Amino acid sequence: MxxxxxxxxxxxxxxxxxxxxxxxxxxxxxxxxxxxxxxxxxxxxxxxxxxxxxxxxxxxxxxATDVSEDVAQLLGAADQALGERLIARVLAARRDVDAPLFALLRSSGDPAVVARLNAQLDAGLTRNLARRIAADRPRIRADMVTALLLGIGVQRVLLGKKPLAGARDDDIAEVFLEAFEAITKLPRGD
Amino acid sequence: MxxxxxxxxxxxxxxxxxxxxxxxxxxxxxxxxxxxxxxxxxxxxxxxxxxxxxxxxxxxxxxATDVSEDVAQLLGAADQALGERLIARVLAARRDVDAPLFALLRSSGDPAVVARLNAQLDAGLTRNLARRIAADRPRIRADMVTALLLGIGVQRVLLGKKPLAGARDDDIAEVFLEAFEAITKLPRGD
Missing domain, CATH: 1.10.10.60 (Homeodomain-like)
Structure with a gap:
């Protein structure tokens, strides 16, 4: 009660x-x-x-578009698990549940909305990720990971683009982790 | 005359x-x-x-949203030059000139528009790229490259997200090409 x-x-x-x-x-x-x-x-x-x-x-x-709770969980991950957590989060994205991100993208004509989305991406992912990266150009590398995640999300959730929208999660995660490793130079978890 | x-x-x-x-x-x-x-x-x-x-x-x-001319040029590139051509195209993207892609994204609530955008991406990039890839899961790898390009374009042109929006083209291209090579396993041009 x-x-x-x-x-x-x-x-x-x-x-x-x-x-x-x-x-x-x-x-x-x-x-x-x-x-x-x-x-x-x-x-x-x-x-x-x-x-x-x-x-x-x-x-x-x-x-309505706050995603900070989601993000706090991700940020706690060890370097070895971070790539897997990130792709798992994006692969679990669904249009209904993950409306906040796509509502923001859809509203990107509005400068205030864009500023907020960028601030969320920075606070939620790229600043934390950049700090972990020991290779050159850490901030660009962090934004490159964000680019990859955004692009996967756009194709799967917004566009339903095949094969990415219909492929097995494991197959997508495998290719993503190869790219994540090449971009960040962080160690892999397996 | x-x-x-x-x-x-x-x-x-x-x-x-x-x-x-x-x-x-x-x-x-x-x-x-x-x-x-x-x-x-x-x-x-x-x-x-x-x-x-x-x-x-x-x-x-x-x-208004046809981009097939652009794409024909890209498809003629040798494997070694393809990554460089692709990132150069995205880095040259400007909101005014490249309105077609972003008009399509903005209109992604409409199923007919989404079908056309997916068909354009397939005909213009992913099918051609998948044919060149000798590694496993070639179609997912091709869509992963598209994801990266879309995500870079969204951050730079639609969101103006820093550092990606303000970084030197060479620095972005360098990191992109590392990721492109890891995803496609195609030889590098340099």
Whole structure:
């Protein structure tokens, strides 16, 4: 039994519903095309609640596209396991669950959105990765890994491009790890 | 002096203007959000001309996002030069000139658009590349190269992500070629 009051539980559920509606709409049509009223209507709540919970569209978008929890897990991995963790995360990406990243890409016409996406990529992956790389040009190498992961994600989740979209995870991971090793010069886990 | 009649020359200029307007609009807001009327208005011509020249929105989009000329040049390269040609092409990409690819990505919510983009990637790069690869999983390796190029393009042109967006071309090419060699096992040109 939870000690949370029914009212507070409802508030949490409404918040979750609003975030899901926002992700779906931002994903479908991008940041600038979507209004708070539309998000509220999709979630079946009054627009005043959106303002009460999130304050502004900017703040709603920020929360809806936050991926920092995901990333904290990845960053804890040892060098030997990092490549495998990264590709496993991308291979598990699904359009519905991973809407945040694709909502951001879809909204890339907006400079503020782009700045946030870049900051997330840096904080979440490239700065940490660059610190581990002992080879020359560590920051470019880190962005090159991000490029590879982004490109795999775009082909699999956004485009459904075959063979990458239909191939066995193990086969993709094997080729990815060869590229990851060549780019980062980090030791392999196997 | 050209032997083309002024009238025909005007038609050519109008066509070009319409294609440029279409690229810009599709890039900014995606395929489904744009109507022929809007394209005509942006190009400063009557909408009946758009219909006369292109027939339908589908056909206009097809022409506006065709990249087959670019690609034919790349496909003629020897194995040793292919990696360098590919990265040079991506490093030369600019948001204005290379609107077609990004217009397609932006329009990736539309299944017909996605099918065309995938077909272009296959015909233009991955099928040709897979044929050259003697290592295991040639088709996945070819798509992995496409992933890397897409990811570099997205970060540089769409996101302006640093350091990749501001780094020296030579530095990026050097790291790319290491990854390209590891993925394709093709010989290097240097």
């Amino acid at each position: 939870s000690s949370v009051s029914p009212r507070r539980r409802d508030a949490g559920a409404t918040r979750t519903r609003l975030l899901e509606a926002a992700r779906e709409l931002f994903l479908a049509r991008g940041y600038s095309a979507i209004g708070l009223r539309e998000v509220a209507a999709k979630a079946g709540v009054d627009v005043t609640l959106v303002r009460r919970y999130f304050g502004s569209k900017e703040r709603l978008f920020e929360e | 050209s032997s083309v009649s002024p009238r025909r020359r005007d038609a050519g200029a109008t066509r070009t203007r319409l294609l440029e307007a279409a690229r810009e609009l599709f890039l900014a807001r995606g395929y489904s959000a744009i109507g022929l009327r809007e394209v005509a208005a942006k190009a400063g011509v009557d909408v009946t001309l758009v219909r006369r020249y292109f027939g339908s929105k589908e056909r206009l989009f097809e022409e």
